[in-house]
Amino acid sequence: MDQTSPARRAITVQQSTGWVSVQPRELWDYRELFFFLTWRDIKVRYKQTALGAAWAVLQPFLTMVVFSLFFGGLAGISSGSVPYPVFAFAGLVPWTFFATAVALAANSLVEQERILAKVYFPRLIVPTAAVLAGLVDFAIAFVVLLGMMLVYGIVPSAAILTLPLFVAFAVLTALAVSLWLSALNVLYRDVRYAIPFMVQMWLFVSPVAYPSSLVPEPWDAVYGINPMVGVIEGFRWALLGQSEPSGPMLAVSALMVAVLLVGGLLYFRRMERSFADVV
Amino acid sequence: MSDVAVRAVKLGKIYRIGERQAYQTIRDVIANGARSGLRRASQPVRTRAGGVASRDDQWVSVLDDVSFELHEGEALGVIGRNGAGKSTLLKILSRITEPTKGHATIVGRVGALLEVGTGFHPELTGRENIALNGAILGMRRAEIARKFDEIVAFAGVERFIDTPVKRYSTGMHARLAFAVAAHLEPDILIVDEVLAVGDAEFQKKCMNKMGDAATSGRTVLFVSHNLAAIESLCSRAIWLERGRCMADGVPADVTSRYLAMSLSVLGDHL
Numbered sequence: 061m062d063q064t065s066p067a068r069r070a071i072t073v074q075q076s077t078g079w080v081s082v083q084p085r086e087l088w089d090y091r092e093l094f095f096f097l098t099w100r101d102i103k104v105r106y107k108q109t110a111l112g113a114a115w116a117v118l119q120p121f122l123t124m125v126v127f128s129l130f131f132g133g134l135a136g137i138s139s140g141s142v143p144y145p146v147f148a149f150a151g152l153v154p155w156t157f158f159a160t161a162v163a164l165a166a167n168s169l170v171e172q173e174r175i176l177a178k179v180y181f182p183r184l185i186v187p188t189a190a191v192l193a194g195l196v197d198f199a200i201a202f203v204v205l206l207g208m209m210l211v212y213g214i215v216p217s218a219a220i221l222t223l224p225l226f227v228a229f230a231v232l233t234a235l236a237v238s239l240w241l242s243a244l245n246v247l248y249r250d251v252r253y254a255i256p257f258m259v260q261m262w263l264f265v266s267p268v269a270y271p272s273s274l275v276p277e278p279w280d281a282v283y284g285i286n287p288m289v290g291v292i293e294g295f296r297w298a299l300l301g302q303s304e305p306s307g308p309m310l311a312v313s314a315l316m317v318a319v320l321l322v323g324g325l326l327y328f329r330r331m332e333r334s335f336a337d338v339v
Numbered sequence: 340m341s342d343v344a345v346r347a348v349k350l351g352k353i354y355r356i357g358e359r360q361a362y363q364t365i366r367d368v369i370a371n372g373a374r375s376g377l378r379r380a381s382q383p384v385r386t387r388a389g390g391v392a393s394r395d396d397q398w399v400s401v402l403d404d405v406s407f408e409l410h411e412g413e414a415l416g417v418i419g420r421n422g423a424g425k426s427t428l429l430k431i432l433s434r435i436t437e438p439t440k441g442h443a444t445i446v447g448r449v450g451a452l453l454e455v456g457t458g459f460h461p462e463l464t465g466r467e468n469i470a471l472n473g474a475i476l477g478m479r480r481a482e483i484a485r486k487f488d489e490i491v492a493f494a495g496v497e498r499f500i501d502t503p504v505k506r507y508s509t510g511m512h513a514r515l516a517f518a519v520a521a522h523l524e525p526d527i528l529i530v531d532e533v534l535a536v537g538d539a540e541f542q543k544k545c546m547n548k549m550g551d552a553a554t555s556g557r558t559v560l561f562v563s564h565n566l567a568a569i570e571s572l573c574s575r576a577i578w579l580e581r582g583r584c585m586a587d588g589v590p591a592d593v594t595s596r597y598l599a600m601s602l603s604v605l606g607d608h609l
Contacts, residue, residue: 074438108462
Protein backbone atom coordinates (compact mmCIF):
# COMPACT_ATOMS: atom_id res chain seq x y z
CA MET A 61 0.00 0.00 0.00
CA ASP A 62 1.42 3.41 -0.87
CA GLN A 63 1.94 6.20 1.60
CA THR A 64 -0.74 8.48 0.17
CA SER A 65 -3.58 5.99 0.46
CA PRO A 66 -6.13 7.25 2.96
CA ALA A 67 -6.00 4.06 5.03
CA ARG A 68 -2.29 4.61 5.64
CA ARG A 69 -2.78 7.88 7.48
CA ALA A 70 -1.61 8.06 11.03
CA ILE A 71 -4.57 8.25 13.37
CA THR A 72 -4.42 9.62 16.86
CA VAL A 73 -6.90 8.39 19.42
CA GLN A 74 -7.47 10.56 22.44
CA GLN A 75 -10.26 12.06 24.40
CA SER A 76 -12.11 14.62 22.35
CA THR A 77 -13.61 17.57 24.08
CA GLY A 78 -16.44 19.88 23.16
CA TRP A 79 -17.73 20.12 19.62
CA VAL A 80 -16.08 18.13 16.88
CA SER A 81 -16.26 18.54 13.12
CA VAL A 82 -18.17 16.20 10.83
CA GLN A 83 -15.04 14.98 8.99
CA PRO A 84 -16.46 14.50 5.48
CA ARG A 85 -13.22 12.87 4.35
CA GLU A 86 -13.63 10.02 6.78
CA LEU A 87 -17.26 9.59 5.78
CA TRP A 88 -16.08 9.29 2.20
CA ASP A 89 -13.60 6.58 3.22
CA TYR A 90 -16.51 4.59 4.62
CA ARG A 91 -18.80 5.02 1.62
CA GLU A 92 -18.84 1.29 0.88
CA LEU A 93 -20.03 0.41 4.36
CA PHE A 94 -22.66 3.12 3.99
CA PHE A 95 -23.78 1.49 0.77
CA PHE A 96 -23.94 -1.95 2.39
CA LEU A 97 -25.92 -0.77 5.42
CA THR A 98 -28.44 1.00 3.19
CA TRP A 99 -28.69 -2.11 1.03
CA ARG A 100 -29.19 -4.27 4.12
CA ASP A 101 -31.93 -2.01 5.49
CA ILE A 102 -33.76 -2.23 2.16
CA LYS A 103 -33.22 -5.97 1.86
CA VAL A 104 -34.34 -6.81 5.38
CA ARG A 105 -37.33 -4.49 5.30
CA TYR A 106 -40.02 -6.87 4.12
CA LYS A 107 -38.40 -10.24 4.80
CA GLN A 108 -40.88 -12.87 5.86
CA THR A 109 -43.90 -10.68 5.22
CA ALA A 110 -46.77 -11.98 3.13
CA LEU A 111 -47.49 -8.67 1.40
CA GLY A 112 -43.90 -7.52 1.01
CA ALA A 113 -43.37 -4.17 -0.64
CA ALA A 114 -47.15 -3.79 -1.02
CA TRP A 115 -46.96 -2.36 2.48
CA ALA A 116 -45.27 0.69 1.01
CA VAL A 117 -48.46 1.42 -0.90
CA LEU A 118 -51.09 0.05 1.47
CA GLN A 119 -50.33 2.41 4.34
CA PRO A 120 -50.63 5.71 2.48
CA PHE A 121 -53.39 4.35 0.25
CA LEU A 122 -55.69 3.22 3.05
CA THR A 123 -55.01 6.44 4.95
CA MET A 124 -56.00 8.32 1.81
CA VAL A 125 -59.28 6.40 1.62
CA VAL A 126 -60.09 7.22 5.24
CA PHE A 127 -59.10 10.87 4.84
CA SER A 128 -61.20 11.18 1.66
CA LEU A 129 -64.21 9.73 3.42
CA PHE A 130 -64.05 11.80 6.60
CA PHE A 131 -62.10 14.96 5.86
CA GLY A 132 -62.84 15.35 2.14
CA GLY A 133 -66.38 13.96 2.30
CA LEU A 134 -68.02 14.47 5.68
CA ALA A 135 -65.98 17.42 6.98
CA GLY A 136 -65.97 19.00 3.51
CA ILE A 137 -62.40 20.22 3.55
CA SER A 138 -61.68 21.95 0.26
CA SER A 139 -58.78 20.73 -1.81
CA GLY A 140 -59.11 23.45 -4.47
CA SER A 141 -59.38 22.37 -8.08
CA VAL A 142 -57.75 18.99 -7.40
CA PRO A 143 -59.95 16.02 -6.42
CA TYR A 144 -59.53 15.38 -2.69
CA PRO A 145 -58.16 11.79 -2.98
CA VAL A 146 -55.26 12.93 -5.20
CA PHE A 147 -54.70 15.93 -2.95
CA ALA A 148 -54.50 13.72 0.15
CA PHE A 149 -52.35 11.07 -1.48
CA ALA A 150 -49.89 13.69 -2.79
CA GLY A 151 -49.45 14.78 0.83
CA LEU A 152 -49.34 11.25 2.23
CA VAL A 153 -46.51 10.08 -0.03
CA PRO A 154 -43.87 12.49 1.39
CA TRP A 155 -45.44 12.24 4.83
CA THR A 156 -45.24 8.44 4.96
CA PHE A 157 -41.63 8.61 3.85
CA PHE A 158 -40.85 11.04 6.65
CA ALA A 159 -42.76 9.11 9.31
CA THR A 160 -41.25 5.69 8.51
CA ALA A 161 -37.75 7.03 7.94
CA VAL A 162 -37.75 8.83 11.28
CA ALA A 163 -39.21 5.84 13.14
CA LEU A 164 -36.60 3.47 11.70
CA ALA A 165 -33.63 5.82 11.92
CA ALA A 166 -34.36 6.93 15.47
CA ASN A 167 -34.10 3.34 16.69
CA SER A 168 -31.24 2.42 14.35
CA LEU A 169 -28.35 3.05 16.74
CA VAL A 170 -29.98 1.30 19.68
CA GLU A 171 -30.91 -1.71 17.59
CA GLN A 172 -27.37 -2.03 16.35
CA GLU A 173 -25.69 -1.68 19.71
CA ARG A 174 -23.68 -4.86 19.16
CA ILE A 175 -22.02 -3.42 16.10
CA LEU A 176 -21.42 -0.11 17.86
CA ALA A 177 -19.69 -1.92 20.72
CA LYS A 178 -17.49 -4.09 18.52
CA VAL A 179 -16.51 -2.17 15.40
CA TYR A 180 -15.46 1.37 14.68
CA PHE A 181 -16.90 3.42 11.83
CA PRO A 182 -18.42 6.89 11.65
CA ARG A 183 -21.74 6.40 13.45
CA LEU A 184 -23.44 8.96 11.21
CA ILE A 185 -23.68 6.20 8.62
CA VAL A 186 -26.25 4.24 10.63
CA PRO A 187 -29.19 6.68 10.84
CA THR A 188 -28.39 8.08 7.38
CA ALA A 189 -28.59 4.61 5.83
CA ALA A 190 -31.92 4.01 7.57
CA VAL A 191 -33.33 7.27 6.17
CA LEU A 192 -32.14 6.57 2.63
CA ALA A 193 -33.52 3.02 2.75
CA GLY A 194 -36.95 4.62 3.15
CA LEU A 195 -36.62 6.07 -0.34
CA VAL A 196 -37.48 2.68 -1.86
CA ASP A 197 -40.92 2.73 -0.24
CA PHE A 198 -41.23 6.33 -1.31
CA ALA A 199 -40.48 5.43 -4.94
CA ILE A 200 -43.09 2.66 -4.95
CA ALA A 201 -45.76 4.92 -3.47
CA PHE A 202 -44.76 7.64 -5.91
CA VAL A 203 -45.49 5.40 -8.89
CA VAL A 204 -48.97 4.76 -7.47
CA LEU A 205 -49.43 8.51 -7.09
CA LEU A 206 -48.55 9.01 -10.76
CA GLY A 207 -51.11 6.33 -11.60
CA MET A 208 -53.77 8.19 -9.63
CA MET A 209 -52.93 11.44 -11.42
CA LEU A 210 -53.36 9.60 -14.71
CA VAL A 211 -56.75 8.24 -13.64
CA TYR A 212 -57.93 11.71 -12.59
CA GLY A 213 -56.42 13.27 -15.72
CA ILE A 214 -54.08 15.65 -13.93
CA VAL A 215 -51.24 16.90 -16.08
CA PRO A 216 -48.27 18.35 -14.17
CA SER A 217 -47.20 21.89 -15.01
CA ALA A 218 -43.65 23.17 -15.43
CA ALA A 219 -43.51 23.19 -11.62
CA ILE A 220 -42.66 19.48 -11.79
CA LEU A 221 -39.08 20.51 -12.58
CA THR A 222 -38.73 21.54 -8.93
CA LEU A 223 -39.80 18.08 -7.71
CA PRO A 224 -36.26 16.70 -7.10
CA LEU A 225 -35.66 19.75 -4.93
CA PHE A 226 -38.61 18.92 -2.70
CA VAL A 227 -37.69 15.26 -2.52
CA ALA A 228 -34.24 16.32 -1.33
CA PHE A 229 -35.98 18.67 1.11
CA ALA A 230 -37.96 15.71 2.49
CA VAL A 231 -34.81 13.58 2.86
CA LEU A 232 -32.94 16.36 4.65
CA THR A 233 -35.87 16.97 6.99
CA ALA A 234 -36.09 13.27 7.88
CA LEU A 235 -32.32 13.15 8.34
CA ALA A 236 -32.22 16.25 10.53
CA VAL A 237 -34.91 14.91 12.86
CA SER A 238 -33.36 11.41 12.84
CA LEU A 239 -29.91 12.64 13.86
CA TRP A 240 -31.35 14.25 16.96
CA LEU A 241 -33.64 11.39 17.88
CA SER A 242 -31.20 8.54 17.23
CA ALA A 243 -28.48 10.16 19.34
CA LEU A 244 -30.95 11.07 22.09
CA ASN A 245 -32.31 7.52 22.01
CA VAL A 246 -28.91 6.12 22.96
CA LEU A 247 -28.93 8.22 26.13
CA TYR A 248 -32.62 8.35 26.86
CA ARG A 249 -34.78 5.38 25.98
CA ASP A 250 -37.80 7.62 26.45
CA VAL A 251 -37.35 8.53 22.81
CA ARG A 252 -38.44 5.08 21.70
CA TYR A 253 -41.82 5.54 23.38
CA ALA A 254 -42.19 9.16 22.41
CA ILE A 255 -41.74 8.58 18.68
CA PRO A 256 -45.12 7.01 17.75
CA PHE A 257 -46.90 9.76 19.67
CA MET A 258 -44.68 12.48 18.22
CA VAL A 259 -45.24 11.26 14.66
CA GLN A 260 -48.99 11.12 15.21
CA MET A 261 -49.10 14.68 16.53
CA TRP A 262 -46.83 15.84 13.75
CA LEU A 263 -49.29 14.50 11.16
CA PHE A 264 -52.04 16.70 12.56
CA VAL A 265 -49.90 19.84 12.45
CA SER A 266 -48.82 19.13 8.86
CA PRO A 267 -50.93 19.95 5.79
CA VAL A 268 -51.63 16.35 4.81
CA ALA A 269 -55.39 16.09 5.27
CA TYR A 270 -55.98 19.81 4.74
CA PRO A 271 -54.30 22.54 2.66
CA SER A 272 -52.00 25.05 4.38
CA SER A 273 -54.20 27.77 2.87
CA LEU A 274 -56.51 27.16 5.84
CA VAL A 275 -53.90 29.01 7.89
CA PRO A 276 -54.59 32.77 7.49
CA GLU A 277 -52.11 35.12 5.82
CA PRO A 278 -49.71 36.47 8.45
CA TRP A 279 -49.58 33.10 10.22
CA ASP A 280 -48.58 30.90 7.29
CA ALA A 281 -44.93 31.88 7.76
CA VAL A 282 -45.17 30.86 11.41
CA TYR A 283 -46.78 27.61 10.27
CA GLY A 284 -43.63 27.04 8.19
CA ILE A 285 -41.69 26.47 11.43
CA ASN A 286 -42.86 22.89 10.97
CA PRO A 287 -40.51 21.97 8.10
CA MET A 288 -42.90 19.28 6.85
CA VAL A 289 -45.22 22.15 5.87
CA GLY A 290 -42.70 23.31 3.29
CA VAL A 291 -41.95 19.75 2.19
CA ILE A 292 -45.56 18.68 1.69
CA GLU A 293 -46.86 21.92 0.17
CA GLY A 294 -43.84 22.11 -2.14
CA PHE A 295 -44.14 18.47 -3.19
CA ARG A 296 -47.86 18.81 -3.85
CA TRP A 297 -47.43 22.01 -5.83
CA ALA A 298 -44.58 20.56 -7.91
CA LEU A 299 -46.73 17.59 -8.91
CA LEU A 300 -50.26 18.93 -9.08
CA GLY A 301 -49.28 22.46 -10.13
CA GLN A 302 -51.88 24.33 -8.08
CA SER A 303 -51.80 26.53 -4.95
CA GLU A 304 -48.20 27.63 -5.01
CA PRO A 305 -46.81 27.65 -1.45
CA SER A 306 -46.07 31.11 -0.11
CA GLY A 307 -42.48 32.30 -0.26
CA PRO A 308 -42.10 33.22 3.42
CA MET A 309 -43.55 29.85 4.49
CA LEU A 310 -41.11 27.92 2.30
CA ALA A 311 -38.22 30.08 3.47
CA VAL A 312 -39.05 29.50 7.13
CA SER A 313 -39.32 25.74 6.55
CA ALA A 314 -35.99 25.64 4.71
CA LEU A 315 -34.31 27.67 7.41
CA MET A 316 -35.72 25.37 10.08
CA VAL A 317 -34.32 22.29 8.32
CA ALA A 318 -30.93 23.95 7.95
CA VAL A 319 -30.85 24.78 11.66
CA LEU A 320 -32.07 21.31 12.68
CA LEU A 321 -29.61 19.59 10.37
CA VAL A 322 -26.52 21.53 11.41
CA GLY A 323 -27.52 21.31 15.05
CA GLY A 324 -28.26 17.60 14.66
CA LEU A 325 -24.88 16.92 13.05
CA LEU A 326 -23.05 18.78 15.79
CA TYR A 327 -25.04 17.14 18.57
CA PHE A 328 -24.62 13.70 17.03
CA ARG A 329 -20.86 14.14 16.67
CA ARG A 330 -20.61 15.36 20.21
CA MET A 331 -22.50 12.38 21.61
CA GLU A 332 -20.94 9.84 19.25
CA ARG A 333 -17.85 9.32 21.41
CA SER A 334 -19.92 7.93 24.25
CA PHE A 335 -22.23 5.72 22.17
CA ALA A 336 -20.19 2.53 22.62
CA ASP A 337 -19.98 3.06 26.39
CA VAL A 338 -23.60 4.00 26.95
CA VAL A 339 -25.70 2.08 24.43
CA MET B 340 14.17 -1.14 13.16
CA SER B 341 10.92 -0.89 11.24
CA ASP B 342 8.43 1.92 11.66
CA VAL B 343 6.20 2.28 14.66
CA ALA B 344 2.71 0.97 13.93
CA VAL B 345 1.10 1.62 17.31
CA ARG B 346 2.29 4.02 19.96
CA ALA B 347 0.31 4.20 23.18
CA VAL B 348 1.21 6.99 25.56
CA LYS B 349 -0.08 6.90 29.13
CA LEU B 350 -3.47 5.55 28.05
CA GLY B 351 -6.09 5.62 30.74
CA LYS B 352 -9.82 5.13 30.95
CA ILE B 353 -12.18 5.67 33.80
CA TYR B 354 -15.76 4.53 33.76
CA ARG B 355 -18.61 5.69 35.83
CA ILE B 356 -20.31 2.91 37.76
CA GLY B 357 -23.42 2.83 39.84
CA GLU B 358 -27.11 3.02 39.22
CA ARG B 359 -26.97 5.45 36.33
CA GLN B 360 -24.21 3.78 34.38
CA ALA B 361 -26.33 2.11 31.75
CA TYR B 362 -29.30 4.17 30.78
CA GLN B 363 -30.82 7.30 31.99
CA THR B 364 -34.23 8.62 31.25
CA ILE B 365 -35.07 12.26 30.93
CA ARG B 366 -36.88 11.99 34.25
CA ASP B 367 -33.63 10.91 35.90
CA VAL B 368 -31.80 13.89 34.52
CA ILE B 369 -34.42 16.25 35.78
CA ALA B 370 -34.61 14.48 39.13
CA ASN B 371 -30.86 14.46 39.55
CA GLY B 372 -30.62 18.06 38.46
CA ALA B 373 -33.16 18.95 41.13
CA ARG B 374 -31.37 16.72 43.63
CA SER B 375 -27.99 18.31 43.06
CA GLY B 376 -29.67 21.67 43.41
CA LEU B 377 -31.08 20.57 46.76
CA ARG B 378 -27.77 19.06 47.75
CA ARG B 379 -26.18 22.46 47.83
CA ALA B 380 -28.89 23.57 50.21
CA SER B 381 -28.98 20.62 52.58
CA GLN B 382 -26.46 17.81 52.93
CA PRO B 383 -26.04 14.89 52.96
CA VAL B 384 -28.34 13.47 50.31
CA ARG B 385 -29.29 9.82 50.31
CA THR B 386 -29.35 7.89 47.07
CA ARG B 387 -32.10 5.51 46.17
CA ALA B 388 -29.88 2.62 47.20
CA GLY B 389 -29.69 4.11 50.66
CA GLY B 390 -26.02 5.06 50.67
CA VAL B 391 -24.70 8.54 51.00
CA ALA B 392 -24.19 10.07 47.58
CA SER B 393 -20.83 11.47 46.80
CA ARG B 394 -19.43 12.99 43.69
CA ASP B 395 -16.40 10.84 43.15
CA ASP B 396 -16.94 7.43 44.66
CA GLN B 397 -18.58 6.15 41.50
CA TRP B 398 -15.60 6.15 39.21
CA VAL B 399 -13.54 3.12 38.43
CA SER B 400 -10.29 3.16 36.55
CA VAL B 401 -10.15 0.28 34.07
CA LEU B 402 -6.97 1.37 32.33
CA ASP B 403 -4.27 3.42 33.93
CA ASP B 404 -1.08 4.84 32.49
CA VAL B 405 -0.45 2.17 29.85
CA SER B 406 2.35 3.00 27.42
CA PHE B 407 4.01 0.89 24.78
CA GLU B 408 5.34 1.04 21.27
CA LEU B 409 4.62 -1.60 18.69
CA HIS B 410 6.69 -1.80 15.54
CA GLU B 411 5.45 -2.94 12.18
CA GLY B 412 5.42 -6.72 11.98
CA GLU B 413 5.50 -7.28 15.72
CA ALA B 414 2.95 -9.55 17.34
CA LEU B 415 2.01 -8.40 20.81
CA GLY B 416 0.19 -10.67 23.22
CA VAL B 417 -1.84 -9.09 26.01
CA ILE B 418 -2.47 -11.17 29.12
CA GLY B 419 -4.09 -10.55 32.46
CA ARG B 420 -6.96 -11.61 34.63
CA ASN B 421 -10.61 -10.89 33.90
CA GLY B 422 -11.30 -7.21 34.30
CA ALA B 423 -7.64 -6.26 33.95
CA GLY B 424 -8.45 -3.85 31.11
CA LYS B 425 -7.37 -5.98 28.14
CA SER B 426 -10.55 -5.58 26.15
CA THR B 427 -10.75 -1.89 27.00
CA LEU B 428 -7.24 -1.45 25.62
CA LEU B 429 -8.26 -3.14 22.37
CA LYS B 430 -11.42 -1.06 22.16
CA ILE B 431 -9.45 2.14 22.57
CA LEU B 432 -6.91 1.15 19.93
CA SER B 433 -9.65 0.16 17.49
CA ARG B 434 -11.36 3.53 18.16
CA ILE B 435 -14.59 2.06 19.47
CA THR B 436 -14.26 3.99 22.68
CA GLU B 437 -12.14 6.96 23.65
CA PRO B 438 -9.50 7.00 26.35
CA THR B 439 -10.04 9.49 29.15
CA LYS B 440 -6.30 10.03 29.54
CA GLY B 441 -3.30 9.83 27.28
CA HIS B 442 -3.31 9.14 23.56
CA ALA B 443 -2.33 6.58 20.97
CA THR B 444 -1.06 6.94 17.43
CA ILE B 445 -1.85 4.24 14.91
CA VAL B 446 -0.34 4.05 11.44
CA GLY B 447 -2.07 1.79 8.96
CA ARG B 448 -5.41 0.17 8.36
CA VAL B 449 -6.77 -1.40 11.53
CA GLY B 450 -8.89 -4.54 11.50
CA ALA B 451 -10.49 -5.33 14.83
CA LEU B 452 -11.93 -8.74 15.59
CA LEU B 453 -13.46 -8.30 18.99
CA GLU B 454 -16.18 -10.75 18.12
CA VAL B 455 -16.92 -12.91 15.10
CA GLY B 456 -20.07 -12.39 13.11
CA THR B 457 -20.59 -8.76 14.08
CA GLY B 458 -23.52 -7.43 12.12
CA PHE B 459 -24.70 -10.81 10.84
CA HIS B 460 -28.35 -10.47 10.03
CA PRO B 461 -30.46 -13.60 10.57
CA GLU B 462 -32.80 -12.84 7.68
CA LEU B 463 -30.02 -12.46 5.13
CA THR B 464 -28.45 -15.37 3.29
CA GLY B 465 -24.91 -16.59 3.82
CA ARG B 466 -23.86 -14.86 0.63
CA GLU B 467 -25.39 -11.56 1.70
CA ASN B 468 -23.94 -11.78 5.18
CA ILE B 469 -20.44 -12.34 3.83
CA ALA B 470 -20.72 -9.09 1.91
CA LEU B 471 -22.24 -7.19 4.82
CA ASN B 472 -19.93 -8.55 7.51
CA GLY B 473 -16.90 -8.02 5.28
CA ALA B 474 -17.88 -4.39 4.81
CA ILE B 475 -18.45 -3.93 8.54
CA LEU B 476 -15.01 -5.35 9.28
CA GLY B 477 -13.53 -2.88 6.82
CA MET B 478 -13.01 -4.89 3.65
CA ARG B 479 -13.40 -3.26 0.27
CA ARG B 480 -16.09 -4.52 -2.06
CA ALA B 481 -13.55 -5.75 -4.60
CA GLU B 482 -11.67 -7.52 -1.84
CA ILE B 483 -14.81 -9.32 -0.64
CA ALA B 484 -15.68 -10.35 -4.20
CA ARG B 485 -12.16 -11.67 -4.75
CA LYS B 486 -12.10 -13.72 -1.55
CA PHE B 487 -15.69 -14.86 -1.68
CA ASP B 488 -15.11 -18.41 -2.92
CA GLU B 489 -12.25 -18.88 -0.52
CA ILE B 490 -14.41 -17.76 2.42
CA VAL B 491 -17.24 -20.10 1.46
CA ALA B 492 -14.85 -23.03 1.06
CA PHE B 493 -13.13 -22.25 4.36
CA ALA B 494 -16.48 -22.23 6.16
CA GLY B 495 -17.67 -25.31 4.31
CA VAL B 496 -21.17 -23.95 3.74
CA GLU B 497 -21.32 -24.17 -0.07
CA ARG B 498 -24.70 -25.88 -0.10
CA PHE B 499 -26.32 -23.35 2.20
CA ILE B 500 -24.84 -20.17 0.82
CA ASP B 501 -28.23 -18.92 -0.41
CA THR B 502 -30.10 -19.91 2.75
CA PRO B 503 -30.87 -17.28 5.43
CA VAL B 504 -28.37 -17.71 8.26
CA LYS B 505 -31.19 -18.06 10.79
CA ARG B 506 -31.58 -21.58 9.40
CA TYR B 507 -27.90 -22.36 10.00
CA SER B 508 -26.78 -24.56 12.86
CA THR B 509 -24.76 -22.82 15.56
CA GLY B 510 -21.61 -24.43 14.23
CA MET B 511 -22.24 -23.38 10.65
CA HIS B 512 -22.98 -19.88 11.79
CA ALA B 513 -19.73 -19.73 13.77
CA ARG B 514 -17.70 -21.19 10.90
CA LEU B 515 -19.05 -18.70 8.39
CA ALA B 516 -18.51 -15.81 10.78
CA PHE B 517 -14.96 -16.91 11.45
CA ALA B 518 -14.25 -17.50 7.77
CA VAL B 519 -15.07 -13.88 6.96
CA ALA B 520 -12.98 -12.62 9.86
CA ALA B 521 -10.04 -14.84 8.90
CA HIS B 522 -9.87 -13.29 5.45
CA LEU B 523 -9.50 -9.79 6.76
CA GLU B 524 -6.05 -8.50 5.83
CA PRO B 525 -5.43 -5.19 7.55
CA ASP B 526 -2.02 -3.70 8.35
CA ILE B 527 -2.77 -3.99 12.04
CA LEU B 528 -4.85 -6.88 13.29
CA ILE B 529 -6.49 -6.58 16.69
CA VAL B 530 -7.95 -9.82 18.02
CA ASP B 531 -9.80 -10.52 21.25
CA GLU B 532 -9.93 -13.92 22.91
CA VAL B 533 -13.56 -14.36 21.90
CA LEU B 534 -12.20 -15.93 18.75
CA ALA B 535 -11.21 -18.96 20.77
CA VAL B 536 -14.64 -20.55 20.68
CA GLY B 537 -15.91 -23.70 19.07
CA ASP B 538 -14.56 -27.22 18.97
CA ALA B 539 -10.92 -28.28 19.00
CA GLU B 540 -10.64 -28.40 15.24
CA PHE B 541 -12.15 -24.96 14.92
CA GLN B 542 -9.75 -23.59 17.52
CA LYS B 543 -6.83 -25.08 15.67
CA LYS B 544 -7.97 -23.44 12.44
CA CYS B 545 -8.25 -20.17 14.33
CA MET B 546 -4.75 -20.47 15.77
CA ASN B 547 -3.28 -21.39 12.39
CA LYS B 548 -4.80 -18.30 10.84
CA MET B 549 -3.45 -16.20 13.68
CA GLY B 550 -0.04 -17.75 13.14
CA ASP B 551 -0.21 -16.91 9.43
CA ALA B 552 -1.05 -13.32 10.26
CA ALA B 553 1.78 -13.05 12.77
CA THR B 554 4.39 -14.52 10.43
CA SER B 555 3.29 -12.66 7.31
CA GLY B 556 4.69 -9.40 8.63
CA ARG B 557 1.41 -8.02 9.86
CA THR B 558 1.26 -6.14 13.13
CA VAL B 559 -0.87 -8.11 15.56
CA LEU B 560 -2.38 -7.32 18.94
CA PHE B 561 -3.74 -10.44 20.52
CA VAL B 562 -5.59 -10.84 23.80
CA SER B 563 -5.80 -14.33 25.20
CA HIS B 564 -5.95 -16.42 28.33
CA ASN B 565 -4.22 -19.16 26.41
CA LEU B 566 -0.62 -18.57 27.51
CA ALA B 567 0.75 -21.28 25.24
CA ALA B 568 -0.81 -19.55 22.24
CA ILE B 569 0.70 -16.23 23.32
CA GLU B 570 4.12 -17.80 23.65
CA SER B 571 3.99 -19.51 20.28
CA LEU B 572 2.37 -16.71 18.26
CA CYS B 573 3.71 -13.52 19.75
CA SER B 574 7.08 -11.89 19.65
CA ARG B 575 6.30 -9.81 22.69
CA ALA B 576 3.81 -9.74 25.52
CA ILE B 577 2.44 -7.31 28.08
CA TRP B 578 0.69 -8.19 31.30
CA LEU B 579 -2.10 -5.98 32.56
CA GLU B 580 -3.26 -6.03 36.14
CA ARG B 581 -6.07 -3.74 37.33
CA GLY B 582 -5.52 -1.49 34.34
CA ARG B 583 -1.79 -1.13 34.86
CA CYS B 584 1.00 -2.58 32.80
CA MET B 585 2.94 -4.97 35.10
CA ALA B 586 5.39 -6.40 32.59
CA ASP B 587 6.45 -5.91 28.99
CA GLY B 588 8.90 -8.17 27.23
CA VAL B 589 9.59 -11.62 25.86
CA PRO B 590 6.37 -13.70 26.06
CA ALA B 591 7.97 -16.55 28.07
CA ASP B 592 9.21 -14.15 30.78
CA VAL B 593 5.96 -12.21 30.99
CA THR B 594 3.78 -15.31 31.16
CA SER B 595 5.94 -16.90 33.86
CA ARG B 596 5.78 -13.75 35.98
CA TYR B 597 2.04 -13.66 35.46
CA LEU B 598 1.74 -17.31 36.46
CA ALA B 599 3.92 -16.79 39.53
CA MET B 600 1.68 -13.95 40.65
CA SER B 601 -1.49 -15.96 39.99
CA LEU B 602 -0.11 -18.85 42.05
CA SER B 603 0.86 -16.60 44.94
CA VAL B 604 -2.61 -15.08 44.93
CA LEU B 605 -4.02 -18.58 44.93
CA GLY B 606 -1.64 -19.46 47.80
CA ASP B 607 -2.90 -16.55 49.87
CA HIS B 608 -6.42 -17.86 49.52
CA LEU B 609 -5.53 -21.37 50.72
